Amino acid sequence: MRVVNSLVERCFAVIELLANEASTLRLGEIAEKLDLQKSAAHRMVTTLCEIGWVEQEPVTGFYKLTLRLAILGQRFLSATRLTDVCQPVLDELAGESAELVRMAVVQGETLTWIAQVQGARNGLKYQPEMVARVRLAITANGKAYLSTLNPTDAIRIAINDCGVGEERSVGSVEEFMKQLKLTKKRGWAISLEEAEPGVVAIAAPITLGDGQAVGTVSVAGPSSRLTPDRHEKVASSVSSTAAKLGELWPLRQRLNNGT
Incomplete structure (x- = not known):
């Protein structure tokens, strides 16, 4: 066996x-x-x-x-009706921020991208590849998710994800713990050109009533537009969107059950 x-x-x-x-x-x-x-x-x-x-x-x-895996994944995602329920909320944030909005879901101990909306109407557009895996230690989405976990688990997962001391990694454990503590306190995370040069991203965890994180939502764009004077306002919008998505999350379960 x-x-x-x-x-x-x-x-x-x-x-x-x-x-x-x-x-x-x-x-x-x-x-x-x-x-x-x-x-x-x-x-x-x-x-x-x-x-x-x-x-x-x-x-x-x-x-x-x-393409068999991709096809099955699309079938499953469609069957969950998750994107159907969440899409209008993501569209609203994309229109408000005029930047790229992405949503990821928790899968085991990692995050997987499942939806994105381009809100930039003109000028430079940030349009990354829709690679499924989210780098936890260096992305705003990853740090937003890790901030909801027990600190010991968060560090373990981050280290396993890309390794302390390696290029574009956790770096100092002490410094990373400070970042997660600040993220948890204010409710949102930021990546200042950590994952990609010239790109700033702000993310918040999507949580249920019991505090369990089920996903993350983010706004990302060129650092020339997502300047420091915009961070607080964008973070407020992202946090508000995350709260709305958390309220909608149980709805897709009721839809799947036909109730």
């Missing part, structure tokens, strides 16, 4: 790796990143190719995900 579980876990690890990389990978890279023997990695990708989750490029021999 344990062998079967191990096989399943390894197959999903391959899928997650290819999803996070969002590109083709050599068999050797897959084995190295997942700490697998090359023969074991080959069995995994061969199995995944046979059932249609992964495909091998004929010229390079590299491996990549098929």
